Amino acid sequence: MFRYIMRRIGLAIVSMFIIMTMLFVLVKMLPNPVPDGMGGQGRALVEMRRAWGYYDPIWTQYLIFLKRVFTEFNWGFCTTVGTFLQPVTEYLVSKVPFTVYINVFAEAISIPLGIFFGMMAAIFKNKWQDQVINVFIMIFISVPSFVYAFLLQYFVGFKLGLCPLVLKSGFDFFSWEMFHSAIMPILALSFGPIASYMRLIRAELSEVLTADYMLLARTKGLTRWQATFRHAFRNSIIPIVPHFLWGFIGILGGSILIERIFSVPGIGGVYITALNKKDYDVFMCLSMFWVVIGLFGGILADMSYGLIDPRIRMGGGKTNDY
């Protein structure tokens, strides 16, 4: 197991370097012209860019980038995104809490509701309860979350006046006012994952409920609910747990549209903005943040299989060859 993990970590580091190099080269290859008609401002911009090394050969820029990242952990400063000259790491750290705030709540709602309704659908398979839940699954999965966002904002926020239309400003994350203003983005973010979890649980549980050992459990005298919870549910949850894990990892990605609609100053829109405005340092720092999360999240997710079900062993060196 240890060797397997070490090997995966080693591969992840190699992958990280390859991705980092590709991203750096590709983003630097994108055209970044000084807009026309700027006269002296254009000249000043060119001079600034020159001082920042934008016109050096890409490999020279990359070596300088690597040196400052790995010797000083200096990811550079904001130029066109965020606050001018603010260190990129500081800027991104200031954005992450807002994204995490709404997404953690969204995930915390999604998992129990997804499990509960998924189980209901499986237990009452092909009955009216299942039909109703399936309708909602179809609606929630087919309709993009920004549509709910607009509907919630219009009906719940604007027409009924039950919640503020935008997230409250400030950093008082534990105040009622902040949570109240976050309810609509949380709900808009929850509907999709709820439906997704419902569908997964329903499918897995439906299969397990028809297994022979469930019949054995019932014949041994367990009630339907006891058999379902003690045996079927535990077995059906194994392939789904990594989805929960990925759900939490995905939290850090944010949601561009939901954050835009509810004016959440999170990290969701930063990536595209940095790419459009050619803020190279912000782009690279954020990219690598996600690359690292993705690569190591993958290792964690794989390890979680073994932890949940001891029958699953990692790195045994066995193949499917006969």
Add this chain to the structure above:
Amino acid sequence: MKKKLVAILLVAAMVLSLVACGDKKTSDGGSGSNASDSGSNDAGKKYTYFSTTGTINTLNPCDWQLNNESTCMGLCSSSLYDWRIDFDSSTEWAYVPEMATALPEDVTTEYAGQYGIPADCTQGRAWKVTLRQDACWNDGTPITSADFIYSMQTILDPNAKAYRSNSYTDGQFALAGAKKYATGSFGEAVGRGKTMADVVKEADGTYTIDGHQVFFAWNAALSLLSGSGLKKYEQYVQPEIAEYFDSLVDGRGVMPLTEEVYNKLFEFTSSDAWGNETEEDLINYFYYDDPATAGTWEEVGFLAPDDYTIVWITCNALTEFYSVYGLDITLIKKDLFEANKTDAGGLTKSTYGTSVETYASYGPYYMDEYQEGKHIHFTRNEKWFGYTDGNHEGMYQTTDVDYQMIDEHTTILNLFLQGKLDDTGLTSDDIPDYGTSEFTIYTPESYTATYAWNTDFDVLKSREEENVNKTIFTYLEWRKAFSLAIDRQAFCKTCTAGYQPAFGIVNNLYVYDPETMASYRSSEPAKKTLCEVYDAASIDELTGYNVDEARQLLQAAYDKCYADGNIDDDDVVEVNYHIYGTDATYQRFVDFCEAAMLKAAEGTSLENRIKFNLVEDKDYYNSAKAGLCDLIRENWGGAAMNPFTMLEVYCTDTSNEYGFDYMHYEATITVNGETKTQSVNAWYDELCNGIYSDADPEVRLQIMAGVEKALLLNYHIAPVAAYTSAEMVSQRIILPTDHWINQLINWGSFARDFKYTMDDAEWEAYCKEQGNELSYK
């Protein structure tokens, strides 16, 4: 009993301390209570102007870039002179001293013979401004001329490469010696007045100026190219020459000038592709490094003879109006700027103006809250002289300004309808609902929307696929048909939020004589141009819309194209219309153009054979410049006090119209009785940089109108709409005027001139009464 007494005493002490805290806040300038004579603030009442803004990156006067930032900086600063509504004046506006005590005094004679002012010059080059003595920063530090000097030195600092340094180094208001100082020792030869006569070829094959080595600027900023490097235009350069330059260029974007480099450069600049420049023009591409010629601060035309006097010495002569209009600077607080200096990749920059702690105010408001990407709040700066100087009676009822940074229009509109915002911009989708609301105001803007065609035959031909034709765009008849097929009135109504039809390259806002606010479009030469181009008897009859003629022209274009073998019977004409996005607003533009052309094509050989494709392109200006688009809608504006410089975007390398040869396309114009024919580029040069730059306004109008006519008659551009922004203001706002005044005043300043019928508390209660859903229809 004893316990009760102690409790009572404690409560009393707490109450007293709270009161004391309240008093302290007021004295610090933090409360909304009124201690001023500026009139309209009822004691203790808050009048917060709630609005939205876009991104704010910095409020540093050196490096701000966005209009949002300028607006915020304006709240925290005072200009030397203020532009105000004055209904007693025939023009309905006036300029009055603000940080200054009187209008600027022309002291050119005192400085004649210095700072580049000719010894015999008597007016317009040096302006003395006397400063008021009661101005101070929001912490109470007095403002003197030393603050002005420090601010100017900081903005022009050659080690800072400040984005805003060009305000004082280039253009009409450039300060004497400022460019030289800001450039440092390594700079353009032409910027130091050098010509090819100063370039000496040495025995070793290199070149020098005054004994210093000369460099060719392949990828360094050139004034000739508006700050771009020559490399930006490498598509015009022979590939082998471009590769050669690339192999030699250093980190500064230059290379030593050798005989080989010289010859290759001249081979390119003298080619047809680059407009057959002469050897004398090569000086425009050279840099050299001479520490002795680096400008010093002493050479900069910005002086402080005493603590409350500053003198501006400019490169160009200015009238009093322009000295008031153009000579100003946003001050920088020295201690804060210095404390926040940082090395930004080798440049000396400061994080001044990026947080509450790093910013200072000397205007009517100061920033007291800032959350990046979310919220910014300003409150009254009680230390501002304007609240007590008696010159601002009845102004500044606004006690606070609160901006939320929201991008989503639907959210903004909903917040406005709830009463949470005092204004909202309107889009074309909102106009049917709110376009005629009594709370909607329209503000003309200087921008003109113009369709620009790609007319390069080879490029269009190369993009033609089977049964697709594009080369028909190169026929003048096609482009004229397009111009006539667009019903500009309907276009504005269907596709925009209140834009007005436009027919010329600049709109009605462009003023050629600011003293009288006489607009270019209302001048006789400009009217004549439009009447001739659009074949109208008078300007009032002008519509620019004639489907019948468009139909004939389309048929003629087809016939010619067919006769030339460029189109087949089963070809469809496909127009790739590059536009920023794909949402309904953008799609509407494309659909409108297609419908207009399909209508014009009815009954012709092109009936049902025209198709417009929306191509999403975030960088469509550059795409057009590279010849990748068939059609774009470009928008040019700004500098509305100078219509003449607008020709730059159509007659120089700034032009987006791929295939239009501004170096050779000619205009024939009669000036002072003499008729001359030359390229539109040459006319532009003479008008803005050459012999006609100081000519009589009537002569300049004649040339401008002549060039405009030549450009319009080529139909590679088709102006369609003049920008107008539409917005609604909340029901509690009282505007200072019932009509838009001009581009200097607009509808008045929201902070200074807007009045409120209710304070914040009353407004909140009122909105609640209305169920937080106000009616604006």
